[in-house]
Each structure stands twice: as structure tokens, then as C-alpha cells.
Amino acid sequence: MRLTPQQIEAFDREGYLFFPGLISAEEIAVLAREVPQLYAQRRPENVREKIGDAVRTNFAAHLYSAPFARLARHPRMIEPVRQIFGEDVYMHQFKINGKMAFDGDLWQWHQDYGTWRNDDLMPEARAMNIAIFLDAVNEFNGPLMFIPGSHRLGVLQAEHDTATTSYPLWTINHDTIRKLVGRGGIVAPKGPAGSMILFHGCLVHASTSNLSPWNRVSVYLSLCAVSNHIRRFKRPGYIAHRDFTPIRCLPDDCLLGHYEVPLPWKDGTPAEELQGDLKAA
Ligand code: SIN
Numbered sequence: 356m357r358l359t360p361q362q363i364e365a366f367d368r369e370g371y372l373f374f375p376g377l378i379s380a381e382e383i384a385v386l387a388r389e390v391p392q393l394y395a396q397r398r399p400e401n402v403r404e405k406i407g408d409a410v411r412t413n414f415a416a417h418l419y420s421a422p423f424a425r426l427a428r429h430p431r432m433i434e435p436v437r438q439i440f441g442e443d444v445y446m447h448q449f450k451i452n453g454k455m456a457f458d459g460d461l462w463q464w465h466q467d468y469g470t471w472r473n474d475d476l477m478p479e480a481r482a483m484n485i486a487i488f489l490d491a492v493n494e495f496n497g498p499l500m501f502i503p504g505s506h507r508l509g510v511l512q513a514e515h516d517t518a519t520t521s522y523p524l525w526t527i528n529h530d531t532i533r534k535l536v537g538r539g540g541i542v543a544p545k546g547p548a549g550s551m552i553l554f555h556g557c558l559v560h561a562s563t564s565n566l567s568p569w570n571r572v573s574v575y576l577s578l579c580a581v582s583n584h585i586r587r588f589k590r591p592g593y594i595a596h597r598d599f600t601p602i603r604c605l606p607d608d609c610l611l612g613h614y615e616v617p618l619p620w621k622d623g624t625p626a627e628e629l630q631g632d633l634k635a636a
């Protein structure tokens with residue numbers, strides 16, 4: 356999938372592109388039916404909400420689940436990012452966020468690159484997210500909120516919040532958010548399962564909790580330009596990957612066809628990937 360000059364221009368201006376219904380219902384079903392058994396596993400990659408047992412985020416499923424391993428090599432996700440960066444990309448992070456009905460907690464206002472720079476020593480904001488909706492996203496189930504254009508301000512001052520939710524994040528204070536929203540407003544892309552969002556690593560975003568009876572499961576691929584690989588392994592390898600091999604895409608029908616994919620973590624997470632250390636890469 357190639358982006359048009361108009362799409363590139365809109366991305367540069369707004370910091371995101373939204374593709375409603377890009378992936379068919381049949382393709383999404385292949386992924387969605389895999390999620391309950393992934394979330395049921397007791398492995399460190401499943402981070403549960405602060406209260407209760409609901410999974411907040413599952414890491415690195417592309418290394419132990421065949422449908423997600425195929426998604427991680429899907430040309431509709433990988434090629435637009437490679438086009439924007441003008442070089443090969445590798446998987447910096449892969450997560451399936453639950454935001455489960457009634458139990459899904461909020462994500463504070465933040466920039467992803469803030470965390471990638473502070474924790475992982477990623478040199479530049481040459482990494483970005485692809486979000487794929489496995490459930491329909493509506494105004495009630497905690498849609499992702501963006502402040503359009505905020506990516507153009509670069510990295511903003513942030514504080515490390517280890518208390519609000521079960522997952523630590525470098526978050527932006529409310530005064531700054533008030534000013535940014537005054538300039539750019541807030542948008543919340545909503546659409547059917549199978550919709551995709553591509554967004555800049557510096558785009559300021561958040562989401563509220565999900566008090567609705569509808570799950571809001573979404574997959575996030577954080578793709579980094581290979582030359583911009585992280586320089587520090589402070590976080591465990593299942594959160595911030597240490598394998599900088601360029602992604603080679605499968606054909607466009609890879610979610611429906613039978614393609615062999617490696618599943619190196621199928622029998623468990625390698626011991627050296629469970630811990631962070633401060634060695635430079
Ligand atoms: C994130 O910002 O990493 C996740 C936000 C969400 O899933 O709502």
C-alpha cells in the first residue's frame with residue numbers, strides 16, 4: 356500500500372492518518388479469535404489492570420502466535436511506514452491492548468517517543484505506531500484521542516507516572532495539555548473493526564477508561580527505522596525489542612493464506628528477554 360502525496364501532506368500536518376475498514380471482517384476474525392487464549396496465559400507479557408484480572412496489554416504476541424506473526428509482516432501495515440522513513444523498519448514493540456468492557460483503564464496523555472527516548476535511548480522520532488482495531492471503536496469504549504499537529508512540537512516535558520495505572524508511562528501535565536488542545540483541539544478516530552491508524556511518535560494522545568459493555572481490543576505495531584534502533588536495554592526485551600532485523604513482508608493475503616512464520620517464543624520467553632539492563636546496544 357503506497358501513500359499518496361496528499362496523504363503524506365495530511366500526515367505531516369496532522370500527525371496521523373486514519374483508514375476506516377482497511378482490513379476485512381474475515382481477516383480481523385483470524386486475529387480476534389486468537390486473543391482470549393493469549394490473554395488467558397500466565398506469562399510476563401500479559402500486564403493486567405491495576406484492579407482485577409483483565410489484561411491491559413499483551414506484549415510480543417508476534418513471537419508466539421502465528422496470526423499475529425503474520426500481521427507483523429503485513430504489507431498494508433509495514434509499507435506505509437517504510438515509505439515515510441525511506442528505509443527498512445524493525446519491530447520495536449508489539450502489543451494487543453485490551454481496554455476491556457467495564458474494566459479497561461485509562462491511558463494518560465503522553466507521546467510514545469517520550470518513553471522510547473527516555474527509557475530506550477532511541478536517537479530520533481523515526482518510529483511510529485500502527486493501530487488496528489480488532490473491535491469496533493465508538494465514543495463510549497475509550498477511543499484513542501489525539502491532539503492534531505502536536506507532533507510538530509517535538510518532545511515535550513514529561514514526568515514518569517508509575518502510580519496512576521498498572522503500566523508506567525512518561526506523561527504530560529494538564530497545563531500543557533490545556534494549551535495544546537487550545538491550539539489543536541482533540542480528535543478521536545472511530546470506526547469498524549479492521550480500521551487502521553498510523554500516527555507519529557510525537558503525537559500527543561490518551562484514552563479514557565471503558566465503562567461501556569463493549570471491549571475495545573486494538574493491536575499496536577511500533578515500527579522503528581533500522582538505523583534509529585534503540586541504544587539501551589533498560590526495559591525487558593519483550594517490551595522493547597532488541598532484534599533490529601528489517602521486517603520482510605509477506606503477500607497481502609497473509610492473514611487468510613497459509614504462510615509459515617517463525618514462533619521463537621512459543622514455549623516461553625527466553626530468560627535474557629525478561630529483564631532490563633543498562634548495557635548499551
Ligand atoms: C497507548 O497509548 O500506548 C495505548 C492507548 C490505548 O490503547 O488507548
Ligand code: MN
Binds near residue numbers: 465466467560
Ligand atoms: Mn501511546
